[in-house]
Amino acid sequence: MTSDNQSSKVYIEILKQLREMISVDKLKSGDKIPSERELSERLNVGRSSVREALRALELLGLIETRRGEGTYIKDFHGNQLIKLLSTFILQEEKAKQDVIETKHFIEMDCLRLLLQKGNFNYEDFKSWVEKDKFSDDEFFYRMIEKADNHLLLRIWVILKDFNHSLFIEKSENKKKDYHNLIRAIEANDMEKTLTAYWKLRKCRFSNDRN
Amino acid sequence: MTSDNQSSKVYIEILKQLREMISVDKLKSGDKIPSERELSERLNVGRSSVREALRALELLGLIETRRGEGTYIKDFHGNQLIKLLSTFILQEEKAKQDVIETKHFIEMDCLRLLLQKGNFNYEDFKSWVEKDKFSDDEFFYRMIEKADNHLLLRIWVILKDFNHSLFIEKSENKKKDYHNLIRAIEANDMEKTLTAYWKLRKCRFSNDRN
DNA sequence: GACCACCCGTGGTCTGACCACTTTTTTAGT
DNA sequence: ACTAAAAAAGTGGTCAGACCACGGGTGGTC
CATH class of the missing domain: 1.10.10.10 (Winged helix-like DNA-binding domain superfamily/Winged helix DNA-binding domain)
Incomplete structure (x- = not known):
């Protein structure tokens, strides 16, 4: 040097x-x-x-x-960084809840993004849902991928992994609910989309929205 | 080991x-x-x-x-890396856009969270806005802090730093717009809140939206 | 008490030595 | 001549030991 x-x-x-x-x-x-x-x-x-x-x-x-x-x-794009920071920082209890909450927010953001961008072809997606067995994670991965924001995808993946390390649950939802979600998106109906989303997540905060 | x-x-x-x-x-x-x-x-x-x-x-x-x-x-909030990353990586235009987009989404999510949780006292906040000079970042930092999701706050900080390394601009918004935003939140009106938010953001990114 | 030289602990760097693994080349067998 | 096994070479992974440069503490000197 x-x-x-x-x-x-x-x-x-x-x-x-x-x-x-x-x-x-x-x-x-x-x-x-x-x-x-x-x-x-x-x-x-x-x-x-x-x-x-x-x-x-x-x-x-x-x-x-x-x-x-x-x-x-390696493929850059997003940043890894977040992962490290979070594994480093998130030791507190409240943090777990934050992870879940944040993951849900990200997912909803992606749904909004999808609606905003509109005009996608969901046929292959629908047939995939129909045909295969799949986990909730796989479904949303594909969904968020469509939203075409690599950073959001990165963050989501990290949160997903976190979730897995925090809890072991892996609830299986019904295909029907996923179908409803896709249809709502196709229809470009925000109201229906978010409702369908919460049906999937079926839980605690059914009140927010608007 | x-x-x-x-x-x-x-x-x-x-x-x-x-x-x-x-x-x-x-x-x-x-x-x-x-x-x-x-x-x-x-x-x-x-x-x-x-x-x-x-x-x-x-x-x-x-x-x-x-x-x-x-x-x-060291106190996190680090930049170091961000500087490196930005010069090292984010050459692609799309990535920059993703950062901005994601930051906006996070900010909106926090606003939703605030409305959802409701019943906060914004008096001190309002007087702070009135009295001091402040940057957009400071404003939203305090705002997001109130939302009480540490993870979202962390992510936001990172995105903010990224933003700074990408652009140097530091536009000053009018106090009035911030006041409107706070009032909308106080009123627990989602519609008004988001409108007020975009009023703030409109100036720079008027086109890429909608 | 104030000042200074010295020593020790610490990070900063280099070298050389193995190990484990993959790829390439050579060799041996048919 | 072809192929399969064996050897060699190249690469990352790790360790041990040796210096250097710098900061702070120690103890002596004034």
Whole structure:
């Protein structure tokens, strides 16, 4: 490293170099980056410093490492970060309830988004519901995917995982209820959609809405 | 480390241990955590592995290390990372839009939550709006705080920081609009509340909506 | 009591050594 | 010549030990 010393830690410099490298070589998701040993040599730094940088990126979900193979750039988009923060912070009791509440909000937001965007084809979706066995999570994953907001999807996935680690319940709803939800969305009827949603979640706060 | 390995990398295990340690010892912002060498010994892992874990946490802004002194827990709300992420990642236009969109959704969700919970005293809030100069962020921070969902608040803060790293603008809205929003909430009128909200947001993103 | 040199603990970095695993190359057998 | 087994090479994962640079405490000196 070019004797830039002072203040900046080596692993930070490596991150910058890496960013530069990715930018210059136009590396994209799935592409391979140089091996730790090669980076260490090319940048004139110790391998351990390179690893510190890579491990940080890995934790951020920016790269993926496969033993024996190499290190690859990962699909960025959302941020991993939230996951970490939440696992770190959410130890309190109230937190559990917040998770559930937030997950529901996100789900409703996505429904609103779907209605707002409108004009989707739900035929394949409907036939999927008809044909296969599926979990609530799978259903909403597909649904939220359609809303086309990758960040919301990320957050939702995290909340879902959290939910699983908090509770073990995995209630199976009836196909009919899911069908109703889809139909309500198709009809672009917000009122019906949210009602159908709460029918699925069938619970505590039936009053809110409007 | 209890040779549980397989799949899980050591530095990930260290992170878990660290989280546990922080939880058990009730460590807070500013508290010091054991030295790298001590951790290495206590967990029966190499110091370099400990460092990989700590470096990742540092990049995330969760801890702060001072050479010659030690490592300290930091008040989250970190940005560090966000700066990096933004320059590193979010080049795509769609992602930026997702951030904005998601932030708006979260804000609206909190408004709904406030209405749902109802019966708050907004007098002090109103007088605060009247008296001081404040930014949009400050306003919504206080607002979302009232909604009493810590997770939503956390997510919002992250999105806010992201926003700042993406754009530099810091438009000032009129006090009147904020007053209207508060009044609508007080009146427990969802319709008016959302309208008032969009009045606030309208200025910048007038087009992408509806 | 005030000041300063020294030592020790701490993070920062590098090197070299293994291990486990995957891919590639070489080798041996048919 | 072809194929399958074996060896080699390459890669990430981890550890141990060695320095360096810096901060704070210790104890001596004035």
